[in-house]
Amino acid sequence: MNSLQQKKMMLTSLVLCGLVLALAAPAIHRVARGAAGYVLALYPFVAAIVLAVAGQKVVAGQAMREALPWASELGLSLSFSLDGLSLLFGLMISGIGVLVLIYAGGYLKGHPQLGRFYAYLLLFMASMLGLVLADNLLALFVFWEGTSISSYLLIGFNHRSETARKAALQALLVTGGGGLALLGGLILLGIVGGHWEISALTAQGDVIRAHALYDPILVLVLVGAFTKSAQFPFHFWLPNAMEAPTPVSAYLHSATMVKAGIYLLARLSPTLGGTEMWTGALTLFGGATMIVGGVLALLQTDIKRLLAYSTISALGTLTLLLGIGTTAAIQAFAVFLLAHALYKGALFMVAGTLDHETGTRDLEKMGGLRRVMPITAAMAILAAVSLAGVGPLFSFIGKELLFEAVLHSENSRTLLVATALLSGAFFVAAATIVAVKPFFGALKATPKAAHEAPPSLWLGPVVLAPLGLILGIFPGFVTYSLLSPAIAAILGRAEPLKLSLWHGFNPALALSGASLALGLLAYASWPALRRTQRGREALLGFGPARWYEVGLFALNRVASLQTRLLQNGYLRAYVMTIIVTTTALAGYTLITREGLPALLTRPLQEWDVRFYEAALAALIVLAAYAAVRADSRLAALAALGVVGYGVSLIYLFFGAPDLAMTQVLVDTLTVILFVLVFYHLPKFASLSGKFARVRDAAIAVCGGALMTTLVLVTNTVTLTEPISGYFLENSLPKGYGRNIVNVILVDFRALDTLGEITVLSLAGIGVFALLKLRPQGEKA
């Protein structure tokens, strides 16, 4: 029983442990010092083992599900499920996570805020695991946002650098904005599908695709996925995110987080996929991203930015394959996904090592490093060959499958083939640049004298890059255990998968060869390409990054404009806004519901006024007029006091002694308060012009008239049975009190009162703070 219970909550505890560990990371770092990276790497290591063990069942065809009820009325439960797709992603996240944590320990060695860095990284890791394991749409969204926020914190880790702060904010705004769209899409999806669990929605695919709201759902979900996965035209945040320390780039911005959007598309593909719109949008945006990313990659000299653009291109490829959606395309998707995570993770770590050891990221300034950094160079070349997609590496199989998929796609085959061929060529060129420029040729003098990096820095590439080779030769390691279940989860049906390096002489191989030749040609013309720098910058001036800047500027302007208009700090303006809004809205409703004539005659029909009541009302009105017309504060205050006491008399007449008493007391203390505040006010002066006075008077009269009518109307209209009867009956038997007002306050509605006195306390402390903490200069 106990073990069963434990097993049931395995995925939940896996994710929650990570969140707890993130909190503890700074403390662990303080104790473990240099070894902290290795210690913390135990978390993803254990996670990987747990997932791999649990994955045995998944491979056998059983998906794991567990749920922790949260707010069941809202359809919110913390539910996780493990199927082939989440297993593949989960293993990538935890496996590369181990290497990245160790790498971070070496890369940021001695950094004063390394503990904080670990905390952010673990926060991200747990969120990302939660994202791919979540089965509930809303839980998925929470983790989705978790990754956005931790990405923001990590990009802005060097918060003293302005570019880092800007890049962090840009990434947050773009992905966060997409996240809002996604939230809308997911909510619509949950409403239309009638379920909040993704596993249940999968079965509703046909209903959802036929629903009138399918189009908005798809658009919103795609905006979310495209922003997260840096698809054109939202791609611009990703290269800027390279401001982050390199472990972050290797982990978040190439192997995992940017693939969250891809994951979501794959996850929802049985639910939303297969329509014309789906295929069209995904192939179009995916294809555009492939080309844009590929071209821009070749124009970079910063090794990290170059890799970032090639990542964008790879993400485009994944989107494109999901859009094509045939069995061959999904198989290519799975292989390409895994291969890319392996070589791109390795390349980023190499880039970081180069930066760390040479002090520059400029490819032009490095050269001949293979002699001083042999291990790094070997791994970089292996990973770059993988990026180029040349056999006998795993990524070669992926590339072959990609060409197979586009060759057998149903629509616009020529265009797709051309796109795949071109992007393949860009990959080859980028790979050649990365492999040749830093490591071959004459040794160049770099800002730091380069020598081989410590083991923590080359461990990651040494694991990841050869893995691409091993899997290339023995793809059987992963086909059955990892890729097949993932493909089955995306397609919604099991398909046999057989991978091999050699497919014989076929069109795909020819395309592969062509892309290789084209790529080498592009590499040869690289120096010429980069000379177009100036023209390119002019072109980029109109690109999406510029739209972002303009949009941000406009947003700030609108924000400050509406703040000046609505939040200008003048109490009188606030009061005016409140009264005008209330009067307009409530007045409109009243007139449309009751009709103006009825409203105007109603007071006359109910004219039942005693003499002393009329006299008191007249007194209050007179006092109010005196308060407005008074030419000194004390006189106005005295007149207001008359108004207050008059109102409390009215309470008394109508049998509310409690209210009357409180009103008298409050009024008394208010007068004292006012007198004390007078010391701090400037000289009394009449500041309003004639127009302002007339306007204010009109607003005041309208507000008063509205309230009067409202009270009269509510007296005659009964929407629901008033609760006062219940209070009257039950005050004594249930509340043991004859004073109903008090029984309501301290018993029936005690929670409200508790809230009110809490607010009162805060207000009191707030006023005190305002009195005491203002700058000395404003004292008088």
Add this chain to the structure above:
Amino acid sequence: MTSLILGTATRLLMPLLLLFSIFLLLRGHNEPGGGFAGGLVAAAAFVLYSIAADVSTTRRALRFEPQNFIGVGLLCAIISGLPALLFDKPYLSSWWGQIKVSGFIDIKLGTPFFFDVGVYLVVLGVALKILLPLEEQAELQSEDARDFSVEEQGSSGRNLEPS
């Protein structure tokens, strides 16, 4: 600001007002009154005292800082809701007991009373937390003004009644 009449009257009124405020608090459940009104009366009593004497004397008479009243009051109100949880009822459900000594005492006492005591203390604390510092500043400035008028033969009580 010391007036003999006000001072003498306050010395008599102060205990009466405080007693009245407790009276209001106690009778609140059955007759007009309650913690809110009681707290306001008590606050008014202390403000009166501070006008007759001065703020520092009032603070000494209070014995505790106003924010302590706020905190204790909130705590009182929060704790008064806890017994309900022991009986598996929603938080803040009332719970009444009866103290009965035949012929002498017959008091019904319930958690709402302690809740009301909490309200009383919070209201008292908040009112004084705001009013006392204001009075302190007013005192300071009237002293300034007096010094100023002695030196310069200028008018006192500036800003109080400008025309």
